[in-house]
Amino acid sequence: MLRVALKGILASRARLVLTAFSVILGIAFVSGSFILSDTISKTFDEVFENAFAGTDVVVSSEDDGANGQPEPIPATLLPAVEAVDGVGAAAGGASLLGVVPIKADGEPLTTTGAPQFGFSWTEDEQLNPFDITEGAPPETEGQVAIDAATFTEAGYAVGDRITVVADAARQFELVGVVEFGGGEENLAGATAVLFTLPEMQRLAGLEGQFDSINLAADDGVSAGELSQRVAAVLPPGVQAQTGQDAQQEQANEITDQIRPVTYGLLGFAFVSVLVSAFIIFNTFSITVSQRARQMALLRAVGASGRQVRRSVLIEALVLGLVASAIGLFAGLLVASGLKALFGLFGADIPSTTTQFLPRTWIVAMVLGTGITLIASYLPARRASRVPPVAAMRDEVVAPAGSPRARAIGGGIAAIAAIGLIALSFALDGAGPILAALGVGALLLLLGVGAMAAALIAPMARAIGAPLRGVSGRLGRENAMRNPRRSAITAAALMIGLALVSASTVATQSLSASFSTILDEQFPADYIVTTGDQEAPFSPEAAAAIARQPRVGAVGQLREGDWRDAGGAQRSLNGVNADEFGQLHDPEFTQGGWNDLVAGTVMVSEGQAGSQGVGLGDELVMTFARAGEQRLRVAAIFDESIFGDYFVSLDEYERNYAVQQDIVVFADAAPGAGADAAQAEIARAIRPFPNLEVQNQREFKDEIQSQSNQVLGLIFVLLAFAILIAIFGIVNTLALSVFERTREIGLLRAIGMAPRQTRRMVMWESVIVALIGGILGLVVGTFLGVMLVERAGSPLETLSIPIPILVALLVLAALAGVLAGVFPAWRASRINVLRAIAQE
Amino acid sequence: MSTAANGSAARAEGAVKVYGEGDAEVRALDGVDAEFAEGRFTAIMGPSGSGKSTLMHCMAGLDSLTAGRVFLGDTDLTRLDEKARTRLRRDEVGFIFQAFNLVPTLTAAENITLPFDIAGRKPDRQWMGTVVDALGLGDRLKHKPAELSGGQQQRVAAARAMVSRPKIVFADEPTGALDSSTGAELLGFMRRAVDEYGQTMLMVTHDPSAAGFADRVVFLGDGRIVDEMADPTAERVLDRMKTLSDGAPGAG
């Protein structure tokens, strides 16, 4: 039987290749996603491994402070810690974000997202993560060293006077080039400028403070032991971690940040695999029925049903193993493709040696082989039920399940799916809601897929109604003659298109909602940020802008972390209420911007409820640096895009060490020309090369273009699933053409031209693709609308972009044309004589 | 319609068809000269492998000769390219095969008008009505092939072959898959088509009684015409076949 199975595989190489292709594509996507995310994680692991290489214990603040950065600790802790028995070396360090070197050609050297650091130089060799590769370390004020990658890119030479923007643009003498411990040229795409410790502290506004103190243990003292001893001398809010723990914590933080990307990629990859399961199922169903006579013959000569079934399953097993193995390695290509893709969308991904972990191997092989086996199980079972007597019959059809039963099953699934989606509106919490929506969506797709067989005939008739010519009519009839086959083929395409259209509705609604919110809450004319870096910057910028005569109100926004009485981590915004208040309307229900002074906080209505505070009450807020504070609730507002808590800048300065803005907003002065005001702001921020100013329209355009980018990215990622579906159409049609050889030969014999034959197959392809497309658009738009409706704030403006949906339908038709090319060519090449000689 | 059969509807001159090369070479046609008169019903007989189907395919423009020439009316098929031969098959030739003559997705009526649909022309409704009536298919037109009996299917095929008024209808064992009375019905219709409408018919058959419906029988053997008979009857054909097969070893 094994021989029979293997011969079955080799009998039709074209079919084999096409079926294998769908598995290969799906598995390559899975494997590529794993490879990429493992490689990114590994890169950051290495970075932090190097950063903490010689450090046994790290002393730092327990909580984050301003703008999501660690809150500094007082420098006075250093002598106290040094005095602990077992401490061999100790060094305090400081750092600052948003430090931009100006290249030799005068242009700022900025990154697309990676942070731009300033670090203090650590004298102690063991505790210093950097190695000098050229020149010398910074020793006096005004000297800096720079990382090797930046050094090369900026076109510097050691000894140059270079300009670096920290709090403002300043000149420094470049004395050295450094490399990261492990020989890495930079920190995963970030830039690093190294200053002397006092200078770094001054630039960062951290006089008398450190980000952290790193310790090396004496010989014979373990890191764990030392961390306990050091912890004993630390004040509350400051912690001592082993180097390894600190490294792990930072690596985990990054991993947490990239996890959504990883899960997203894997989600798209599994969709692709799901689609290929449809294709495998269809291919095996068709070939089993095509070989039904052969199987009946096997039964007639004494093979048991089990043996027949096993022969099909062995065929699937071999196919699954081979295709998964190819897909596994093709994943390497996919990983670098995805990396390039993210680069194209403005997210450069740093990389170390490609991580091809055993987990990737196992998942790819098990998933690919498993899905092939599962998808071929039903066809195999059907094969085993071909009665031996069928060998003697004319028309041999492998027994199939009843289409009505399937349609009913599909209908029940679809109703259950809609029930689940409805249920999500009654649920609370992101987890259960997403689960209900996700499972509902999957169930709906499968349900509609199962019902599709019943929809094929009416839909094909409707779509093909305008077709007059013989090719079109025959194509339409052919699309309907095997409803089950066409249904599964169409369903595979439906899945891809449903997700594309759901994403379209969701992203377009998101940007429409943003636009609405901006209009309602946010009349500011101009917005100043660091663009993609989303880094904090010096308040000097806001001051410079405020000095411009044509500029009116200038609002500053800072973020900070704190803990509520329940210990939950929350964030607040520090704003200059007098001016910021002119630019942002959070719809106050009690009080107003004027009431926001030092010692007070304003809270959103929702949070006031959950914290159990009202106007005039005291809210207990714990800060990393300032400890427990009681702030009076001065105002309550309905809703703000920025968050739920606001304090004045005075209050912010009391509670956080670092004073940097994250966004600055501005209005044109009354009577000032809009362009003139913007030009003035641009001039004012020229000393801060990583800053950019946008007017409200540009800002909206950017949000729109960002959401388009996200949509574009989703399209590209779903293209895999759609590509697999296209292969499915190719495969099904090629098999159908093969099956209809005799009939096509007859048509050719009685005078049908090859061109007409091609068109006939093309039409069939386009009709099946359009059925998949229409079902996908309907289901997808429904899912998208449900998602938006369920999400609620801030997703409040539903936008159904008809032009994009129409374009998607055209795309589906084009997919049909593309898929039809090969089978149509095959059909037109059928040898007429041989075809009609077939009995 | 006249039954006068003067001009030739189809003609083969020194037709040679060779398949394969070297040891595997098969001379399916080995110098066939034959003429098939207009408005006549000719049967081709001969043992299996004697080249009957090959001759018919070459005459119908389905296949090309290795050497020699075939004419359909005045048209030299050997000079036509595939495209022109396709058009010729569509417009000038009708076919009836042994089985699977019909497109399963189309109704009987649609199958009958298929040559017109392929050509993008309107069928001649009156002529179609005549043919359908003659074949007794009137109440079956809306049915799909799977809902028709074998005999009905062959009659639909015959209607399709004739509906475009081709110069010649080629039938390769049209009754091969039918029982004898159903076969006789079909043959009777073919006979009438020749007699009443002047249709030229060329039919390959193994069945002497089928050959009995023809005006003339041509016997093939090893790719050559070995004999022929005018106004055959089933008995005479049977006799002739016996003598031919007796003499066959010597003739080879």
Ligand SMILES: Nc1ncnc2c1ncn2[C@@H]1O[C@H](COP(=O)(O)OP(=O)(O)OP(=O)(O)O)[C@@H](O)[C@H]1O
């Ligand atoms: N495509 C082909 N390749 C090789 N040889 C062929 C091919 N087609 C036919 N032949 C050979 O040519 C010879 C004539 O075949 P043909 O089909 O014309 O015979 P036939 O008289 O129609 O026989 P039958 O009564 O069995 O239908 C046979 O020997 C056959 O094997």
Ligand SMILES: [Mg+2]
């Ligand atoms: Mg034959």
